[in-house]
Amino acid sequence: MPNVRLVVEYCGEGFSGWQVQPDQRTVQGELHRALEMVTGEALALPVSAGRTDAGVSAKRQVVCCTLPRQDEALLRKIMVGVSSILKNEVSILRAEVVPEDFHPRYDALRKQYTYTIWNHPSPPALLYGRCKHVSAPLHVQAMQIQGESLLGEHDFTSFRGSRCGAKSPVRKLESFTVHHRGDEISLEFRGPGFLKQMVRNIVGTLLLYGADPKRTPSVKAILEARDRKMAGPTAEPWGLTLDWIEYKEGRL
Amino acid sequence: MPNVRLVVEYCGEGFSGWQVQPDQRTVQGELHRALEMVTGEALALPVSAGRTDAGVSAKRQVVCCTLPRQDEALLRKIMVGVSSILKNEVSILRAEVVPEDFHPRYDALRKQYTYTIWNHPSPPALLYGRCKHVSAPLHVQAMQIQGESLLGEHDFTSFRGSRCGAKSPVRKLESFTVHHRGDEISLEFRGPGFLKQMVRNIVGTLLLYGADPKRTPSVKAILEARDRKMAGPTAEPWGLTLDWIEYKEGRL
Numbered sequence: 001m002p003n004v005r006l007v008v009e010y011c012g013e014g015f016s017g018w019q020v021q022p023d024q025r026t027v028q029g030e031l032h033r034a035l036e037m038v039t040g041e042a043l044a045l046p047v048s049a050g051r052t053d054a055g056v057s058a059k060r061q062v063v064c065c066t067l068p069r070q071d072e073a074l075l076r077k078i079m080v081g082v083s084s085i086l087k088n089e090v091s092i093l094r095a096e097v098v099p100e101d102f103h104p105r106y107d108a109l110r111k112q113y114t115y116t117i118w119n120h121p122s123p124p125a126l127l128y129g130r131c132k133h134v135s136a137p138l139h140v141q142a143m144q145i146q147g148e149s150l151l152g153e154h155d156f157t158s159f160r161g162s163r164c165g166a167k168s169p170v171r172k173l174e175s176f177t178v179h180h181r182g183d184e185i186s187l188e189f190r191g192p193g194f195l196k197q198m199v200r201n202i203v204g205t206l207l208l209y210g211a212d213p214k215r216t217p218s219v220k221a222i223l224e225a226r227d228r229k230m231a232g233p234t235a236e237p238w239g240l241t242l243d244w245i246e247y248k249e250g251r252l
Numbered sequence: 253m254p255n256v257r258l259v260v261e262y263c264g265e266g267f268s269g270w271q272v273q274p275d276q277r278t279v280q281g282e283l284h285r286a287l288e289m290v291t292g293e294a295l296a297l298p299v300s301a302g303r304t305d306a307g308v309s310a311k312r313q314v315v316c317c318t319l320p321r322q323d324e325a326l327l328r329k330i331m332v333g334v335s336s337i338l339k340n341e342v343s344i345l346r347a348e349v350v351p352e353d354f355h356p357r358y359d360a361l362r363k364q365y366t367y368t369i370w371n372h373p374s375p376p377a378l379l380y381g382r383c384k385h386v387s388a389p390l391h392v393q394a395m396q397i398q399g400e401s402l403l404g405e406h407d408f409t410s411f412r413g414s415r416c417g418a419k420s421p422v423r424k425l426e427s428f429t430v431h432h433r434g435d436e437i438s439l440e441f442r443g444p445g446f447l448k449q450m451v452r453n454i455v456g457t458l459l460l461y462g463a464d465p466k467r468t469p470s471v472k473a474i475l476e477a478r479d480r481k482m483a484g485p486t487a488e489p490w491g492l493t494l495d496w497i498e499y500k501e502g503r504l
Contacts (some may be wrong), residue, residue, distance in 0.1 A: 037484055057378060080374070088381075089377060124340070125341055126263050126382075129340075130378075
């Protein structure tokens with residue numbers, strides 16, 4: 001039975017995250033339901049490259065599912081049908097048969113996440129529900145300098161979510177870029193993998209330096225302390241978007 | 253009584269355009285209602301720099317209203333209160349007292365509009381309701397070349413909406429820029445003023461060349477014909493956003 005890879009876009013607002021949970025509307029659950037409706041078959045749950053938290057959006061999440069038959073017309077039907085069933089809250093941007101041993105999580109080489117902040121006394125209208133609103137002016141340069149001190153391979157225990165199940169707390173932050181256009185600040189994180197809530201915990205910490213650039217200790221010192229209690233709060237999920245995932249054939 | 257200038261952001265989705273109409277939810281009507289609630293006074297209708305059509309969004313629309321008294325605390329109350337009353341569909345980004353003779357429309361020097369197209373076989377999830385979806389791949393370069401042929405001052409009768417009340421059909425297109433990032437194409441138009449539906453009529457025409465780059469006659473020939481019937485259809489309003497307006501003191 002063919003292993004089908006989907007590139008999936010979704011808006012986090014209407015979902016309790018990726019992973020299926022009883023009595024919750026989740027992306028995995030809704031996608032599964034829509035795929036079963038389109039194919040007319042009972043299917044196993046689709047598997048994603050990453051289980052985004054409630055409220056987190058994805059521009060190009062990568063998902064695999066096993067379909068009952070190899071059929072180009074069925075792939076096209078999935079691309080059209082899923083968006084329509086899920087009222088454009090989820091869209092399938094690509095659907096293709098991949099080798100049976102392809103796994104969206106284990107084969108991922110690199111991911112990019114962007115965290116969006118609206119920095120203005122008033123809340124946003126167009127970005128509402130898709131960013132974190134910070135009223136007081138942020139020292140963006142301080143956030144950038146502190147964030148850059150995390151580049152490279154480190155033990156990220158200080159920025160690890162309490163329910164993170166990863167074996168090792170060591171991760172590599174390959175790039176960290178700040179984009180500042182008008183009232184919108186976006187923080188872009190790229191690396192081979194991230195711990196649970198690592199990006200949101202880093203953002204929540206960087207925001208403390210955005211409010212007070214002279215704050216001590218530095219983010220580097222917090223990292224080296226390997227103590228979650230020294231870092232800042234977890235930034236709200238609705239500012240976070242999974243941008244893309246890279247595999248050996250390139251970014252999807 | 254002070255003339256108060258507001259910079260207003262709104263998402264076009266939930267409104268039947270700017271202008272008050274019986275039994276319709278409009279930005280002007282809702283803003284008027286919210287301003288009366290916050291000030292506790294009967295106020296004249298607010299006046300904007302431009303009457304955006306139903307579905308059109310604005311990042312920085314400029315609006316004036318006459319308030320009963322000059323009061324800094326009231327201005328702050330408006331910034332916080334209007335967003336809250338209008339559930340973040342409208343946000344006041346700036347509120348200040350300006351000279352009595354300032355007029356948001358007559359004093360405007362320049363405006364920028366952006367039209368956003370999602371060019372992918374599947375509809376978008378994150379941009380849904382905020383762009384025009386075009387399934388077939390567009391020849392973006394052809395759209396750019398044809399659009400650039402409209403630069404300068406011309407009689408834009410061919411791209412004028414049927415209910416346009418302007419005295420003269422002559423307008424100046426100062427700049428036209430195409431941004432193409434992944435599946436998103438945005439067309440940016442800048443000039444001292446635009447006729448009713450002019451931007452959407454130009455976009456609807458450029459899309460014909462995006463579909464068929466060898467199409468004849470050229471956009472320049474359509475312009476010179478001064479005949480609305482030769483141009484393309486009016487592109488849907490939900491792709492259009494008013495970005496900013498420039499006055500002698502700069503962009504607001």
